[in-house]
Amino acid sequence: MKFSIKILITNVLLIGYASVSISASSRERIDFMGDTLQFSPKTAILIGIPYKYEEESIVEIREKLNEAGCREIIHQIKEIVQRKELCDWFTYQLVRQAANMIIPKNTDYLGYTTTKWFLMNQLGFSAAMALSKNGVLLYIKSNDQIYNIPTKIIDGSPYVCFNYHDYNYTTEKIIDQTIVRELNENSKAFSFSVPRLPTSNPQHYVEKELAFEYENQEEKIKIKVDSSLRNFFINYPVTEYCNQFNIPLSQEAKNTLINSLQKNLEGMSVKKGVEYLMCFTRNAFTFEKDSDYFGREKRLSPEETLLYNKSDCEDRSALFYALVKEIYQLPMIVLEYPDHITVAVKFEKPFGETILFQNELYTICEPTPQNINLRIGQISKKFKHENFQVAFSYQPPASSSIFK
Secondary structure, X not given: OOEEEEEEOOOOOOOOOOEEEEOOOOOEEEEEOOEEEEEOOOOOEXXXXXXXXXXXXXXHHHHHHHHHOHHHHHHHHHHHHHHHOOOHHHHHHHHHHHXXXXXXXXXXXXXXXXXXXXXXXXXXXXXXXXXXXXXXEEEEEEXXXXXXXXXXXEOOEEEEEOOHHHHOOOOOOOOOEEXXXXXXXXXXXXXXXXXXXXXXXXXXXXXXXXXEEEOOXXXXXXXXXXXXXXXXXXXXXXXXXXXXXXXXXXXXXXXXXXXXXXXXXXXXXXXXXHHHHHHHHHHOOEEOOHHHHOOOOOOOOHHHXXXXXXXXXXXXXXXXXXXXXXXXXXXXXXXXXXXXXXXXXXXXXXXXXXXXXXXXXXXXXXXXXXXXXXXXXXXOHHHHOOOOEEEEEEOOOHHHOOOO
């Protein structure tokens, strides 16, 4: 694919096209996880019907954003990011909502995308747009390994596409691209790591009952989960397993799920308790492949697995990993087979099928239903002789280990 690079260093105002306007007297506002972001443009923002996919359009939109006083929006975004301690992914979700407030996506797609590009650059990231005659792709510099999403090397740095989903996951028609970006020498790389979830609006929490069978007896657990996470993670890309598995549960999910599980685990040995968690992740949800459920590969965070009624091995392994980490703080390794993901746990004494990793033995704990009911320390015959790799490992803080 051919592309050339253009650096925007001018604020020259060009002649506008026929347009509708966001009035200077209007007051737009959005809610973001309990916080309000509002915008009263100083001047009308002209939106082409539609803007042509040309560099001149981007320069004009950028100038209109400056004239309308979008610096105030940037100030509000920075304040929310700092106060809520938003990671990069949730910062981008806030930017998406802000951009849609300023120039609605369904009114002018180039204007909406240019607004996201403008805001991300102002927040210290390095954003670029791949512009062609019939579309525009938004790229942001990131050093993370991303799969099934277009990437580009721009001036020696890797960039990841952030609006691939808007083109139904195909960009075959967007060819002969011109890369438009701003010079930002001190930009930071975007990280897809989500070390914490911001507190959500209470109205977004929903109650859910999960039922599963354990030792021929039906178990029921009532939980609360954050339904807004569906939208926030709907376009989260397929990234490294350490990113997916370590997305934490919301505080409300912890308070309900973890507390309920801990009550049920009272009196059980660690081995018995981990086996109970295996049974929960296997049987509380219907198994379905991503390609059948979502039409594409999608790795769910632990709480998303609780939200959706169907999930696959990657999702259940992530949830099982989160539960063992939260309840028992045991060392774990995540095993990646050609078409399967599972988890092995380090107990005080190993038993059953084990994996030797860094001179320590880890016991196989299969969180996904197989053809037969595998006990702890057993592995399916299908995978017993298959090659695998350790995707990543988890070592709990020494002070928190139950074997300290």
